[in-house]
Amino acid sequence: MLIDLRGAEAMGDMDQRQPLISATERLEIALRAGCPRLTGCSRKMTLRHHDSNREQTIPLVPSKRGRKRAGPEPKYTEMTIIPERPVEPRAMFTKKLGARIEHRKHLLLRRRWLVDLMVSVALIGIALMVLENELYYMDASDEMTSEKDSTVSVMLKLFVSLSTGVLLVAICLYYHTGAEITMLDAKVDDPLAVTPLTTWLLLLVELVVCAVHPFPGDIWVWMEDIDGGKDKVHIDGILSVLMMFRLYLVGRFLVVHSPLLTNQSTQTISAVSHVKISMSFVFKAAMAEHPGKVVAFCMVFMFSMSVWAMRTCELYYTDISDARSFYQSMWLSAITFLTVGYGDLTPMTHCGRFIAIVTGLMGLASTALLVAVLAKKLEQTRSEKYVFNYLSLIHLENKRKNYAADVIKFAIKVNILRKQFERERTKGSRVNLSYASWRLSNAIRSMRSTRVQRSNLEEARVGLTEVSQQVSQTQSLISMLAATQGQILDKLTDLQGRLGYRDEDITETEEDEGDGEAETEADQD
16 A cells, blocks of 8 residues: 655654654544554554655654654655564464364373383483492492492493483473473463463472482582581482482373373363363372272382382491391381381481481371271271161161050050059159159150151161162153153054044945935935
């Protein structure tokens, strides 16, 4: 679009100041450019000077600063309005639904492959670390320093560092894949818009946890012991214990390979109900399906990790031998895990005390899980509850009948004793009357309490499940009756049609007979 602006007022030089456009011309430009407002427009305007080929982009609203200054008036031969190009959507969002579902499936498979890679690399690094520590324990020297300088130790630690680097890269790719899945579900092109702050914090925490490992070389640090003295010790013991925190990736491995996540119908139900299938969801499902196995596995796993960590701390930072350390670590971890604490053995290092605290917390968690499983096992099933409630109702009904019979019996007896007391007025008759009245009151009270217990049991017997089942059965019965009624109506309609045809046949027969009689009479005449 070309608009002639000759004679438009402007102030200042074209290279430094904005031209001044009158309100009438600005209204005309806005209307021709398709801008609904007069205060500005989302279009770009390029002005060309008649003496040169230079161009200048100006807004429709003039600058107030340019109005206060005076200067030569530039002349413009034409103004070109260039509309902005719309933002092109992402190529994946323009595809059909089937293509997006297929792309999401590939992303889920990639995330599962990344989890497999992370778990494999983490377990390989832990195995190499344990092997290097065992070689360190097997050294026969007193100071136990020659093995750390050996080629085998350096190579093993180098491979551990290499596996750690691969693990950190895999973790970053895992979070990137998760962001792509979220972007695809929300149809958002910006990954920052779908990544909350908690996700960044979790990524940072995972990188820090998985980055801890024994570094290549012989690294010594000054550490304070429990007696207050300082000694120069290896840092590999603490790093080896902290490296075991990588085993949380096993839980993620179980989640991504769980049938609850791999099944397509489960994913659809999860998306509709807004329930995220996470590690806690899979753990709850496993506890509901196999509670005994899950609790036993958790207890054995936590106890084994506690024994290994306690043994590592005691061997690195005390003079205890390898043969004694294993049995003492097992005993110390057992009494701490079971929250017994006899006191015959105590940790000799700060690292051991930290492991003892963690072991005690794991023991409390395992005990809580065990109590929950036992309580669930001792709870009655639905069929057992039905049988128990039925027997209880029968027992309460029999008790109510017996108490009702006692009420009638003692009421008659009280009436007889009252008449006898009115005749004789003796002490024995008064005692008998009081005792019979007390028995009558107890029978009435017991009968009422039995009635209340029976009503409460009947109310507890009918729950939401029973009500829903009864409603479903009633709806099924109503549907069956409606279908039967429809069939009966169809049969009645058919029968009515047949009766109509029969009436027509009878009418035609009567008419034929009447015509025949008329013809016969005519012949006789």
